[in-house]
């Protein structure tokens with residue numbers, strides 16, 4: 001037996017009210033906080049912009065540290081620079097995640 005009705009249900013998820021813009025959204029799936037795709041994209045872009053702050057701070061502190069300690073003149077200078085880039089990248093990723101949660105918590109207001 002075939003069930004063509006279930007295919008139609010897959011193609012069109014039920015409408016929902018976005019928790020941020022309060023818009024009734026049809027034809028897309030809410031995320032785990034019931035945000036529409038547009039609000040989610042805006043939040044991701046915003047947290048990515050803010051994540052540059054910790055990344056730049058970490059990179060500046062690290063550069064200052066290796067310049068101050070004389071590691072920049074060492075034969076392993078390239079290694080230390082790559083390590084610094086990795087640290088800044090990790091700070092960016094962590095910062096983006098933290099800002100994402102913080103901004104979303106502030107916007108919805110009712111999450112623990």
Ligand SMILES: [Zn+2]
Pocket residue numbers: 018019020021022023035036037038039040
């Ligand atoms: Zn929305």
